[in-house]
Amino acid sequence: MRHSLVPAGLRYADQVARSGSIQKAARELHVAASAINRQILQLEDELGVPLFERLPRGMRLTPSGDAIITLARRWRQDERQVVAELRRIQGIHQGHVSLVAMDSHATSFLPALVADLNAQHPQISLSIELATPDDAETALLNGRADLGAIFNLAPRRELFALWKSELPLGCVVASGHPLARQQTVSFQEATVHPIALQSRALTIRRYLEAQYSWLFKDSRSYIETNSLQLVKQLALGGRHVVFTSELDVASELASGRLVFVPVRDRGAEPQGISVAVDAARPPGPIVKLVAERLIVALEASLVAARSPAVGGGGGADS
Incomplete structure (x- = not known):
């Protein structure tokens, strides 16, 4: 046109x-x-x-x-x-789709999605904005994005989830960390070690503060940052523990450099990942096509994260 x-x-x-x-x-x-x-x-x-x-x-x-x-x-x-x-x-199959996703997705399934669309549907263009969960929801509601991949999507009738999956809450550590070979871990056990915490802009941090406020009142060592890349680097350094889900560190889990150990504390609720659209605006055929390929890329990323490379270090099944 x-x-x-x-x-x-x-x-x-x-x-x-x-x-x-x-x-x-x-x-x-x-x-x-x-x-x-x-x-x-x-x-x-x-x-x-x-x-x-x-x-x-x-x-x-x-x-x-x-x-x-x-x-x-x-x-x-x-x-x-x-x-x-x-x-x-x-x-x-030609058109443009605006996608909003999380920062961690840039190193997990988004490169695979882009490669897939380039190979199979080269006439579809894609713009990708990385945002916090709150900002991603806003982007869908104000029309700035057609499609969203959002952690812990808040239940609201204005947004419709095309697909969602539960992600167990756990701690992520380097393959040589003392916790790496445990089947499960408690928060008490994990906080013996230095902790790397995400900022309050992320829903998982707000959840931890609401449910386990004692984690933030203790004198034990922790560092707080709004950079997921720094959090991952601290975990890869071998000393720090990160409380998160598998998808935040999917590529590092798949390579065996990091290990995911589920938290066994009573009441530790699973996190979630959703592919969503504005409920008032049914997705067109091109948005549907991209959503389908996005879901395929997401599922493949989770499978790879849960089947780490042989020789990459021990860890628990998740």
Whole structure:
């Protein structure tokens, strides 16, 4: 489709909201700043409300502007789905899908998903945003993403899970760690060792604080970070214990460099991974196709994590 069905004023306003200023939006759209400003002023005049606050260093959405931009993004998402459906009718699998996923997925199943789509459906393009679970849910609800792979998806009628799987809660350690050959472990046993904790932006950390608050009041050594890569490196260093699920460290488990030991404490609830969409917006054929391949990649990653490389170190079955 050569021309967008979404009015230019809405498209320009959306880009200004993303860029933070008319000048930046003009450079990114290759459109004159005066044309963008004129379209936004005309849109504000037609609607009878200001869409932006004009600040000395840029533009900021008003509450009315936020509502309009959310609508514009939904329309653009609908437009992509219509184009994909038209292509499907023509027998062509072509289109674009926006996926939101977790940081840990970048080193587990996402590379396999991209390789699969490139090989089997080269005319499907994919944009991938890495986010926290809370931000991923927001991305689905405001139309910024078509599809999400989300840890511990909160039960809510606005989101529909196409697939979900339980992930046992456990501790992850290096293959040579003293806990690596145990079948299960208690929190008490694990906290004898230095702990690497994820930040409060992740639902698993909030769960641990709610259920096992004593972990954070003890004087034992722990480090807290919002970097999953640092958490994994600390575990790989051989001393630190990480409380997480298998999918956070799937590639390291598959290679045998890290070992997953289930937590046996009473009440230790399993974590979850879901592939979800906006319940109010049924996925089009291209989104469905990508979702199917995403689920295949997820399941394959879990199988590999649960069947570590021979010689990579001991550990428990999970």
